[in-house]
Amino acid sequence: MQTFMLKLDSWLRRRRAIVIGTWLVLVLAAVPFAAKQSEHLSGGGYTIPGSDSQKVLQQLPKIAPGAQAARLAGVLAPTSDATANEMSAALVRLDSATQSTAYVSISPTVRTQIEHEIAAAGAHQRTIVVPFDMSVNEESATNVATKLRGKLDLNGADDGPVALHLLGQSALWAGLQDLSKKDLATAEQTGFPIVALILIAVFGSLIAASLPLALGLVSVLITGAIIYFLSLTMEMSVFVTNMASMIGIGVAVDYSLFVLARYRQEIRAGADPIKARATALATSGVAVIFSGLTVVTALVGLYLVRAAAIRSMALGAIVVVTVSVLAASTLLPCLISLLGERTHTRGRVFAWISAQLPSPKGFWERWTARVTRRPALTAATAAIAMLALASPALHLKTTDGALRQFPKGNETLRGFQAAAAVTGPGASTPFEVIAPRSEAATVRRVLAADVEVLSVAPTIVSSNGHEVLIRATPRHDGESPQGQGAVKRLRSRLPADALLGGDAAYLADYHAEVLGSMWKVALFVMTVTFFVLMLLLRSIVLPLKAVVMNLLSVSAAYGVLTLVFGSVETLILPLVLAVVFGLSMDYEVFLLSRIRERYAATGDTRRAVVEGLSSSAPTITSAALIMVCVFSVFALTGVPSIKELGLGCALAIAIDATIVRLVLVPTAMELFGKWNWWLPHGVARVLPDTSIEALGQHAVAAMSTGERRTVATDIV
Secondary structure, eight states: OHHHHHHHHHHHHHTHHHHHHHHHHHHHHHHHHHTTTTTTOBSOOOOOTTSHHHHHHHHHHHHSTTTTBOOOEEEEEEOTTOOHHHHHHHHHHHHHHHHTSTTEEOOHHHHHHHHHHHHHHTTSOOOEEEEOEESSBHHHHHHHHHHHHHHHTTTSOOOTTEEEEEESHHHHHHHHHHHHHHHHHHHHHHHHHHHHHHHHHHHSOHHHHHHHHHHHHHHHHHHHHHHHHHHHHSOOBTTHHHHHHHHHHHHHHHHHHHHHHHHHHHHHTTOOHHHHHHHHIIIIIHHHHHHHHHHHHHHHGGGGSOOHHHHHHHHHHHHHHHHHHHIIIIIHHHHHHHHGGGGTOOOHHHHHHHHHSOOHHHHHHHHHHHHTTSHHHHHHHHHHHHHHHHGGGGGOEEEOOSGGGSOTTOHHHHHHHHHHHHHOTTTTSOEEEEEEGGGHHHHHHHHHHSTTEEEEOOOEEOTTSSEEEEEEEESSOTTSHHHHHHHHHHHHHSOTTOEEESHHHHHHHHHHHHHHHHHHHHHHHHHHHHHHHHHHHOOSHHHHHHHHHHHHHHHHHHHHHHHHHSEEETTHHHHHHHHHHHHHHHHHHHHHHHHHHHHHHHOOHHHHHHHHHHHHHHHHHHHHHHHHHHHHHHHHHSOHHHHHHHHHHHHHHHHIIIIIIIIIHHHHHHHHGGGGGOOOHHHHHHSOOOOHHHHHHHHHHHHHHHHHHHHHHHHO
């Protein structure tokens, strides 16, 4: 790998203009599509293959043609002094919007009925729900609702005396999509300046700081365009843009930071720019590739959850990590070469400030000596602190859905509340039961007897006369604890050959799938982490410790999330697990590869830890600070799901980069001594030598020798 990176560096030097030009063309081409990346995102993706709720969806068209169509409606919400003419004008506006939108309409019968209702109410107008005729199912209805929102300008102010809203699950997801888009813009506008300030402080140079920032922007833009094209061919969650941007800004900046920091370190050690860049690519560049591959592999573990929503979020993160690795490996070296010494010289003010500050190396040496003086006590104290943070997770509760994502006063939420006051909260999320015709009476009796069921609709018999469809309206919405509790009760009481579906049921099936898959995701990411670290570090003990420490970090994040939010969105659990295990590998690889290289040179574990930590800690700390700040921005600006993901990842990364990397790693290595590097002889013979630091330095030395020989031969 090191030799390949050196050949890549040589190739990039000769074709610098072509590489920069190619990336520039890609970015310019991506901009218009990145701006439209949320247009075709879906609020669906929660249906689980093979579940009862999915079977109901599949059988609905056979039993009652048209019954599988999405339920979408308009809401006319008048003020206390609204007139009949103003209500009629609002109805006309709603009708006009549906007429110009595909797959949705207001039937003449419904319109006539509502016109009569408006006229009869006179000066005492009340909220009216206008049901739409839909020719698409719930999975495709979000796009329809999104277009209607745009034509009705629902993101603007209320329309005077009569407010217009949309009602239904697809309307909730369309509203959430608009809300997420605003939050994403706010987060990016806030996040990039914060990252820029940190980079300026780290490098002491505007030019150097601009490089990682530029690569972050490039990665996010190109990923946005890719998401747009993916959304045209597959179902992509409304949260995928937030996920990709959150991961992308942090990862792209971190990867660029690692390579650029190593380049500047080699320059300060006396290397010429060509050799410094080659060394940076052969060491930190290789580490970036390994880290990126590990992050991608950990995210692939999310595909063990059979839910398109989670898989699409994983895919968005995989794409942005891949683009970030490619940018850090190809575009960054070319930009370093183009800008020359401006990438490694500090401004006068920063140079003066740096001269006044004590050497960070001395600080980290003293820190390592302090924490390893009593390693058992220090490690036990740190572990107890993390377990205390994790303890609230023992009472962790999860929730799902879109309705409770909206802040108070949001237009979409007001529309639901206005309609619920008229039709009841559960009217838009009925239970749907498909059963043999012979069981119809039993099904109706069970439904009517449940405390959550408000009413039971007439039985619909299939055309072949063998099956029936029975719908029941719950007292609460399908996302509520009452609605979810009813699903469990009804499934235990309905006949064995009856299938319960509907929005509440598919959320229950999704919830069961995610929680039931957690052990598979955890096992997958732990196994990946273990084997990658075993390959890189040639040790059994160090990878096992890394897995345990990562679990502590994730558990502590779960505990704090429980304290802050009370209940957590179900999808947050596997996402935080996979993301944190993947991203923690960045710091694991950079720190332990340095320690391993120093151990190979000295044979002294304590000295290796001191020298490895002092040389890598400043960069790791800066990278972690950037990642934590990026995640924290999303935690402060996003909808609850994104807030929880941002806070969970920020906490886990902060704990990983401080308590784990700076306390538990050195103290544990001090306790284990030479056992840190234990590897069975049989395994040692099979594993290749992948020492990033040592092999990188040897490859650069060999390259330099080869170049000198070539020059000498040419002279002769």
